[in-house]
Amino acid sequence: KNEVEQSPQNLTAQEGEFITINCSYSVGISALHWLQQHPGGGIVSLFMLSSGKKKHGRLIATINIQEKHSSLHITASHPRDSAVYICAGSMDSNYQLIWGAGTKLIIKP
Amino acid sequence: DVKVTQSSRYLVKRTGEKVFLECVQDMDHENMFWYRQDPGLGLRLIYFSYDVKMKEKGDIPEGYSVSREKKERFSLILESASTNQTSMYLCASSWTELSYEQYFGPGTRLTVT
Numbered sequence: 001k002n003e004v005e006q007s008p009q010n011l012t013a014q015e016g017e018f019i020t021i022n023c024s025y026s027v028g029i030s031a032l033h034w035l036q037q038h039p040g041g042g043i044v045s046l047f048m049l050s051s052g053k054k055k056h057g058r059l060i061a062t063i064n065i066q067e068k069h070s071s072l073h074i075t076a077s078h079p080r081d082s083a084v085y086i087c088a089g090s091m092d093s094n095y096q097l098i099w100g101a102g103t104k105l106i107i108k109p
Numbered sequence: 110d111v112k113v114t115q116s117s118r119y120l121v122k123r124t125g126e127k128v129f130l131e132c133v134q135d136m137d138h139e140n141m142f143w144y145r146q147d148p149g150l151g152l153r154l155i156y157f158s159y160d161v162k163m164k165e166k167g168d169i170p171e172g173y174s175v176s177r178e179k180k181e182r183f184s185l186i187l188e189s190a191s192t193n194q195t196s197m198y199l200c201a202s203s204w205t206e207l208s209y210e211q212y213f214g215p216g217t218r219l220t221v222t
Contacts, residue, residue, distance in 0.1 A: 033211075045211070
């Protein structure tokens with residue numbers, strides 16, 4: 001069964017801390033997506049990666065294909081980073097995404 | 110910029126009413142999706158469509174139907190709304206290639222009383 005498991009479920013940190021959210025996925029998933037959802041609903045795609053590392057501002061996403069593991073890092077975290085972060089896997093043969101349960105991140109000032 | 114719009118941000122309906130949720134995308138995407146999102150359960154796929162007039166059931170299709178008469182528009186229909194269909198409904202669209210990155214609408218928070 002294709003699965004994506006995400007941890008932790010909830011994370012609270014102080015402003016400025018380095019944040020890591022983890023995602024493990026099963027065989028068959030060829031790319032990993034990271035998305036962000038702020039309170040109020042809208043979901044925004046942050047990264048899609050199938051190998052290596054991507055960076056956008058203070059956000060960094062990495063993927064280890066051998067270990068089937070991806071991480072999302074936030075450097076110098078800020079209260080505006082507070083959101084739900086979701087990882088999702090895609091397969092070459094299917095345009096559906098396999099969704100993780102999400103990590104609710106709260107950054108306190 | 111890809112734009113996915115949904116007909117309402119908030120909707121309140123009575124039990125038994127027929128409810129239409131509409132989604133429109135402006136990027137000529139082949140694929141369109143309807144999800145519902147509930148606390149603790151994450152995103153669950155209701156239906157998706159990979160072409161005009163084509164549809165496939167997702168994980169939780171019971172109580173819902175869909176319509177895709179034009180490529181840019183995908184409608185979710187609740188034939189007879191029930192209180193357990195109170196939820197956030199999210200529409201998304203994607204190309205068939207480009208690793209299927211999905212673009213989301215703002216969501217419709219539906220309350221059935």
